[in-house]
Amino acid sequence: MPVIKSSREEAVDAIMKEFRKSGYDAASLARLSAATGLGKSSLYHYFPNGKEDMAKAAGARAAELVVEAVIEPLTGEGDLKARLNKASAGLSKFYNGGKTSCLVDLFTIGEAEAAAPGLAKSMAEAVLRALASVAEESGHAKKQAKLVAERAVIELEGALVLARALGSTRPFQRMLSRLPELLLANEG
Amino acid sequence: MPVIKSSREEAVDAIMKEFRKSGYDAASLARLSAATGLGKSSLYHYFPNGKEDMAKAAGARAAELVVEAVIEPLTGEGDLKARLNKASAGLSKFYNGGKTSCLVDLFTIGEAEAAAPGLAKSMAEAVLRALASVAEESGHAKKQAKLVAERAVIELEGALVLARALGSTRPFQRMLSRLPELLLANEG
DNA sequence: TCCAATATACCAACCGTTCGGTACAGTGAG
DNA sequence: CTCACTGTACCGAACGGTTGGTATATTGGA
Secondary structure (H helix, E strand, O other): OOOOOOHHHHHHHHHHHHHHHHHHHHOOHHHHHHHHOOOHHHHHHHOOOOHHHHHHHHHHHHHHHHHHHHHHHHHOOOOHHHHHHHHHHHHHHHOHHHOOOOHHHHOOOOOHHHHOOOHHHHHHHHHHHHHHHHHHHOOOOHHHHHHHHHHHHHHHHHHHHHHHHHOOOHHHHHHHHHHHHHHOOOOO | OOOOOOHHHHHHHHHHHHHHHHHHHHOOHHHHHHHHOOOHHHHHHHOOOOHHHHHHHHHHHHHHHHHHHHHHHHHOOOOHHHHHHHHHHHHHHHOHHHOOOOHHHHOOOOOHHHHOOOHHHHHHHHHHHHHHHHHHHOOOOHHHHHHHHHHHHHHHHHHHHHHHHHOOOHHHHHHHHHHHHHHOOOOO
């Protein structure tokens, strides 16, 4: 039930969108201002430390959405295959079918690391932990679960990069179809 | 035998290095000037269209180096396993063990695409073509060879992203050890 | 003499950030 | 009920600095 979105929450969503479209460096305050509909100085009202705060808020929001779209369906109830399908659909939606980039990638490039140190790392680690936990639950040994989670993240990030470079969502779609058999324990 | 490096060639190498370290947007003319040891006017002497020309030159040089380090060893003489080892070593060296990024990733972010349209795409396609040709030669059917090449590039790019995010080269190293069995036709 | 190469000086545009200020919705004392 | 006060939301204008890029002058080797 979408009660009332505060202006700040709306702003964070728009900011996340802009960062994921342009990357950290190219997402200028002018663009973030246009994306949110707020004046530059208004942005400083919600984010006193400027661009750095905006990046952190965008990262936190993205993590929230990933948990919502992927992790929760994965650890929920129902048969395993159905859960994997749900998670795949969630991934596809969050990454817009492969057209929208991942902040784990974008926030490790250029000035982002200097502005918000460790942000990308903590985001990556959170996803790795969640995926490893799921893989372990599905039958993998602890060590193997970690490796499987790493491969999943690698395929995700790589597919997004290639899709972006080629201007095609096909590599991302193919990667999505590979994911379930990767996570599951009963492989050949 | 290219004994004497022209000043321009040295500059291109330094520029490529800087782009691969900072990405397109954060690689300012000031940084490129410092990286090359050349004043702005000298840079514009060698690269009349400015940053755009520098990006193109860096991309072309990177492609050259990849062919040299990976493709040529792969299509050379000797037993297949030895060639794969050589290519792996070449990859590791070119990407500095996972510490240096790939321009296919960096040049699809921010203003790069607007400045040099299609550059990242042509680079990605060149690598895909070369890898697919190798995979086909090693026994894969044409269609399968393309898919295998795509997966190899995805793993490469993804491993580089994750390694960068985590600040660890381990994901890249593990990916390198997976590559040979991916390219080879006789899989389970 | 010629011309590639470099230096110096400069530009308008834009950067992230800050300032001074307005509009307005509470709130609590009288 | 009123009115001074407070806090939140927002904005236009400007800050000092940097951006990518240019124009002009000078250097130095062939």
